[in-house]
Amino acid sequence: xxxxxxxxxxxxxxxxxxxxxxxxxxxxxxxxxxxxxxxxxxxxxxxxxxxxxxxxxxxxxxxxxxxxxxxxxxxxxxxxxxxxxxxxxxxxxxxxxxxxxxxxxxxxxxxxxxxxxxxxxxxxxxxxxxxxxxxxxxxxxxxxxxxxxxxxxxxxxxxxxxxxxxxxxxxxxxxxxxxxxxxxxxxxxxxxxxxxxxxxxxxxxxxxxxxxxxxxxxxxxxxxxxxxxxxxxxxxxxxxxxxxxxxxxxxxxxxxxxxxxxxxxxxxxxxxxxxxxxxxxxxxxxxxxxxxxxxxxxxxxxxxxxxxxxxxxxxxxxxxxxxxxxxxxxxxxxxxxxxxxxxxxxxxxxxxxxxxxxxxxxxxxxxxxxxxxxxxxxxxxxxxxxxxxxxxxxxxxxxxxxxxxxxxxxxxxxxxxxxxxxxxxxxxxxxxxxxxxxxxxxxxxxxxxxxxxxxxxxxxxxxxxxxxxxxxxxxxxxxxxxxxxxxxxxxxxxxxxxxxxxxxxxxxxxxxxxxxxxxxxxxxxxxxxxxxxxxxxxxxxxxxxxxxxxxxxxxxxxxxxxxxxxxxxxxxxxxxxxxxxxxxxxxxxxxxxxxxxxxxxxxxxxxxxxxxxxxxxxxxxxxxxxxxxxxxxxxxx
Amino acid sequence: xxxxxxxxxxxxxxxxxxxxxxxxxxxxxxxxxxxxxxxxxxxxxxxxxxxxxxxxxxxxxxxxxxxxxxxxxxxxxxxxxxxxxxxxxxxxxxxxxxxxxxxxxxxxxxxxxxxxxxxxxxxxxxxxxxxxxxxxxxxxxxxxxxxxxxxxxxxxxxxxxxxxxxxxxxxxxxxxxxxxxxxxxxxxxxxxxxxxxxxxxxxxxxxxxxxxxxxxxxxxxxxxxxxxxxxxxxxxxxxxxxxxxxxxx
Numbered sequence: 001x002x003x004x005x006x007x008x009x010x011x012x013x014x015x016x017x018x019x020x021x022x023x024x025x026x027x028x029x030x031x032x033x034x035x036x037x038x039x040x041x042x043x044x045x046x047x048x049x050x051x052x053x054x055x056x057x058x059x060x061x062x063x064x065x066x067x068x069x070x071x072x073x074x075x076x077x078x079x080x081x082x083x084x085x086x087x088x089x090x091x092x093x094x095x096x097x098x099x100x101x102x103x104x105x106x107x108x109x110x111x112x113x114x115x116x117x118x119x120x121x122x123x124x125x126x127x128x129x130x131x132x133x134x135x136x137x138x139x140x141x142x143x144x145x146x147x148x149x150x151x152x153x154x155x156x157x158x159x160x161x162x163x164x165x166x167x168x169x170x171x172x173x174x175x176x177x178x179x180x181x182x183x184x185x186x187x188x189x190x191x192x193x194x195x196x197x198x199x200x201x202x203x204x205x206x207x208x209x210x211x212x213x214x215x216x217x218x219x220x221x222x223x224x225x226x227x228x229x230x231x232x233x234x235x236x237x238x239x240x241x242x243x244x245x246x247x248x249x250x251x252x253x254x255x256x257x258x259x260x261x262x263x264x265x266x267x268x269x270x271x272x273x274x275x276x277x278x279x280x281x282x283x284x285x286x287x288x289x290x291x292x293x294x295x296x297x298x299x300x301x302x303x304x305x306x307x308x309x310x311x312x313x314x315x316x317x318x319x320x321x322x323x324x325x326x327x328x329x330x331x332x333x334x335x336x337x338x339x340x341x342x343x344x345x346x347x348x349x350x351x352x353x354x355x356x357x358x359x360x361x362x363x364x365x366x367x368x369x370x371x372x373x374x375x376x377x378x379x380x381x382x383x384x385x386x387x388x389x390x391x392x393x394x395x396x397x398x399x400x401x402x403x404x405x406x407x408x409x410x411x412x413x414x415x416x417x418x419x420x421x422x423x424x425x426x427x428x429x430x431x432x433x434x435x436x437x438x439x440x441x442x443x444x445x446x447x448x449x450x451x452x453x454x455x456x457x458x459x460x461x462x463x464x465x466x467x468x469x470x471x472x473x474x475x476x477x478x479x480x481x482x483x484x485x486x487x488x489x490x491x492x493x494x495x496x497x498x499x500x501x502x503x504x505x506x507x508x509x510x511x512x513x514x515x516x517x518x519x520x521x522x523x524x525x526x527x528x529x530x531x532x533x534x535x536x537x538x539x540x541x542x543x544x545x546x547x548x549x550x551x552x553x554x555x556x557x558x559x560x561x562x563x564x565x566x567x568x569x570x571x572x573x574x575x576x577x578x579x580x581x582x583x584x585x586x587x588x589x590x591x592x593x594x595x596x597x598x599x600x601x602x603x604x605x606x607x608x609x610x611x612x613x614x615x616x617x618x619x620x621x622x623x624x625x626x627x628x629x630x631x632x633x634x635x636x637x
Numbered sequence: 638x639x640x641x642x643x644x645x646x647x648x649x650x651x652x653x654x655x656x657x658x659x660x661x662x663x664x665x666x667x668x669x670x671x672x673x674x675x676x677x678x679x680x681x682x683x684x685x686x687x688x689x690x691x692x693x694x695x696x697x698x699x700x701x702x703x704x705x706x707x708x709x710x711x712x713x714x715x716x717x718x719x720x721x722x723x724x725x726x727x728x729x730x731x732x733x734x735x736x737x738x739x740x741x742x743x744x745x746x747x748x749x750x751x752x753x754x755x756x757x758x759x760x761x762x763x764x765x766x767x768x769x770x771x772x773x774x775x776x777x778x779x780x781x782x783x784x785x786x787x788x789x790x791x792x793x794x795x796x797x798x799x800x801x802x803x804x805x806x807x808x809x810x811x812x813x814x815x816x817x818x819x820x821x822x823x824x825x826x827x828x829x830x831x832x833x834x835x836x837x838x839x840x841x842x843x844x845x846x847x848x849x850x851x852x853x854x855x856x857x858x859x860x861x862x863x864x865x866x867x868x869x870x871x872x873x874x875x876x877x878x879x880x881x882x883x884x885x886x
C-alpha cells in the first residue's frame with residue numbers, strides 16, 4: 001500500500017499555517033448537520049469532543065468507564081511540557097522540537113513533532129483559562145519543573161496529579177457541551193467494531209456494559225482516542241481496563257498499525273513484589289529532579305542502604321551520563337537499571353530494584369519543601385510498600401508505561417481509512433521510538449484541542465452530512481460479527497479465567513519483547529503466542545450471560561484481542577533489525593551497550609496491514625526522510 | 638491468610654439482592670483489597686460461576702472508580718481508596734462484609750457496582766468555566782496567589798468516588814459539590830460565573846435526590862483525598878450570598 005503522509009510543503013515553521021490555509025471550512029449553519037463519534041474521553045478524546053461541539057458539530061462520546069472523568073489520562077502524575085520559556089533558560093519551539101525528535105531517537109515524523117511544539121504554548125493558556133490549578137510561585141506566576149531528556153525547565157504541573165487536573169479541565173468543557181445538548185455522552189459503552197462503508201469510516205458497534213445490548217451508531221466521521229495497549233504485558237502502570245480492542249478492531253477493518261514494537265518501559269515504578277500483583281504503580285519521573293538513583297558498587301551487597309557509605313555507592317546515571325545525570329531519558333535510564341540488576345547489584349528481596357534517594361534533597365531543602373513537591377507520591381509509596389521514603393530511599397524498577405506505537409495516521413491525524421481519525425496515545429505519530437516525560441499530556445491535548453478540530457472540519461467539508469445509516473448491510477454484518485464473537489467466548493466453557501491467560505501472555509511478551517529483545521527470543525515468542533491463543537479458545541471460562549453486566553465477558557473479549565495483537569507486536573520487533581529508543585535489540589548495540597540505530601536501512605515507519613485470518617500481516621513502510629535534523633548518535637553524556 | 642467474606646450480590650437494578658458467603662485462603666498481607674477480590678473471581682470463574690462485578694480501573698487511587706463499603710466503612714479501615722487498602726490491615730480468620738455504596742442517588746446496578754451518573758449531571762449543571770478553545774490569554778497574564786492556587790488544588794483533588802455520600806447518614810453530596818464550587822470559586826478565572834454556578838450545582842444536587850448536610854463530617858473522615866469540610870462552609874456562604882443578593886453588590 002502506498003502511504004501518503006500528506007505533509008505540507010515548505011519550511012518546517014510554516015507547514016501548519018500553510019496546512020490550515022489549505023484546508024476547507026464548513027459553514028456555521030451546516031456544522032450541526034454533521035455527527036462525529038469520539039471513542040475514549042481522556043485528554044485527546046475529551047478535548048476533541050468538547051472542541052468539535054463548541055464549533056457546532058453534533059458529537060457522541062463513548063467510554064468504557066462509568067464517567068468520562070475516569071479515563072486513564074487521569075493517572076498522569078508529573079506534568080505537561082510547553083515551550084513558554086517563562087524561566088528565561090533558553091527554551092523555544094525549536095528546542096522543544098529538537099528535544100522531542102532526539103528523544104524519539106529520530107524515528108518520528110518531523111512535521112508532526114514541530115506542530116506539537118508549536119501548539120504546546122496554546123495548551124497551557126487554554127488550561128489556565130479553564131481553571132486548571134497549576135502550581136504557582138509566590139508572585140502568582142506559573143511554576144515549572146524539569147523532566148528527563150531536557151536541559152530547560154518547561155514542565156507545568158499540578159502537584160503530582162497533573163493528568164487528573166488537565167483531564168478534569170477537558171471534562172468540564174465536555175460537561176458544558178453535554179448540558180447544552182451538543183454532546184451525547186455514552187459511559188459504560190465499549191467499542192466492539194468499526195463500520196466501514198464504501199471504504200470510509202461511518203460508524204461503530206458498541207456493547208452497552210450495563211444491559212449487554214449490542215448497538216449500532218453511525219456518523220460522518222469516527223475519532224479513536226482509545227489510548228494505548230500497554231496492558232498487553234498484563235503488569236503495567238496502565239489502568240486495568242486499558243485495551244487494544246478499539247484500535248485492533250480498526251486494524252482488522254483495514255487501518256494500518258504502526259510501530260507496535262515501540263513500547264516504553266518507565267524507569268521509576270514500584271518493583272514487582274509477588275505473583276498475585278495486578279498493577280504496577282508509577283513513581284513520577286519528576287522525582288528525578290530531586291532524587292538520586294544508585295545501587296551498591298559490590299554485587300550482592302545486602303546491607304541496609306543507610307549503612308552503605310557514600311564511597312561504596314554507584315550513582316550510575318550521574319556517572320555514565322554526567323550532563324543529564326538523573327534526568328537521562330526513560331529508555332536509557334530503564335536499561336541502565338536493568339544492567340545494574342543483571343550485574344547482581346539490584347536491591348530489595350527480588351534483586352530487581354534500585355534506590356531512588358532523597359536524603360540529599362531533604363538535607364538541602366528540608367522535608368517540608370519535598371513534601372510540598374511530591375507529598376502525594378511519597379504517601380502513595382508508603383501506602384503500597386509500608387516503608388517511609390522520607391527516612392529510607394525508595395526502591396524502584398522499570399515497568400511498562402506507555403506505547404509510542406499505534407494506528408498509522410497522516411499529518412492530519414487521519415488513518416488510511418478516510419473518516420477515521422486517531423488521536424493521542426492511540427496513534428503513532430509524535431514520539432518516535434521513545435517518548436520524553438511530560439509529552440503525552442501535551443500530545444493528547446494538542447491533538448484534541450488544536451489539531452483535530454481543523455483537520456476533521458476539512459474532511460467533513462467534502463462529505464455529505466447524514467449519509468451514514470445504521471440500516472446499511474455493513475452495520476448489520478459488523479453487529480453480527482460482534483455477537484458471534486462474544487457468543488463463541490461464552491461457549492468455550494473451559495476452566496480458567498481470562499485473567500489467567502492474560503497474566504501468561506504478559507509474562508511471555510515481557511520476557512521476549514520487553515526491555516531487551518533478540519531475534520531468537522522473538523522467534524520463540526512468535527511460536528508460543530499462537531499456542532497460548534489456541535489454549536485460550538479451548539479453556540477459557542466466561543460464566544454468566546451476555547445480557548446484563550458481565551465484567552468477565554468484557555475482559556475475555558479484550559484478552560482475545562491481545563492474544564492476536566501480541567503477534568503483530570513481536571513481528572514488528574523481529575523485523576526491525578536495529579536498536580532505537582525503547583526498542584533495544586541486543587544484537588545491535590555499541591561497545592558501551594547503547595542502542596545502535598541503522599539509519600541507512602531503518603529510517604522508516606513500519607505500518608502493518610491486516611491480511612486475513614491466519615495470514616502474516618503485510619509490511620508497509622513510510623520513509624521518514626529527515627529534512628531538518630540530521631540524525632546523529634543520541635548522546636546524553 | 639484465610640478470610641470469610643460476606644458479599645452483596647445483585648443481578649441487576651431491579652433484583653432484590655442478598656449477601657453471599659465465601660471463604661478464601663492463601664491471601665497474602667501485601668495484596669491490595671482488589672487483588673484479594675481478583676483471587677476470588679479467578680476461583681469463581683474456574684468453577685463456572687458468575688464473577689462478582691465491581692468498579693475499578695487505575696488501582697492507584699486516582700480514577701475514583703473503586704467503591705466498596707468494607708465492614709461498614711467507605712473504602713475500608715484505612716484512609717484511601719479501596720484499591721489502596723491492603724490486606725495487612727485485616728486479621729487472619731476475620732469476617733469481612735463487602736457492600737456497594739448505599740444512597741438513593743446511587744442506585745445499585747449489579748453486585749458492588751452503583752450508578753454515579755448523578756455526579757456527572759451535577760457537574761454538567763455548572764461545574765466549569767465557560768471558555769471556548771481558541772481565545773485564551775497568555776497563562777501568566779492571570780496571576781493567582783499561591784495561597785489561593787494551593788487551596789483550589791486542595792479542593793480540585795476530589796476524585797468523585799462518592800465515599801462522602803456513602804458515609805453520610807443523609808446521603809448528602811455536599812462535600813463533592815463544595816469541592817468543585819470551591820476549586821473554581823477560588824480562582825479568578827471562575828469568579829465571573831461563581832454566583833450562578835453555586836446556585837445551579839446545588840439545585841441539581843437536590844434534584845438528584847441527595848440529602849442535606851447536618852454537619853457530622855463523616856464525609857471528611859472517609860474522603861481518600863482528605864478534602865476539608867471547610868469547603869462546605871465556604872459553599873454555604875457562597876450560596877447564601879448568591880441567593881440573598883442575586884445581583885452582585
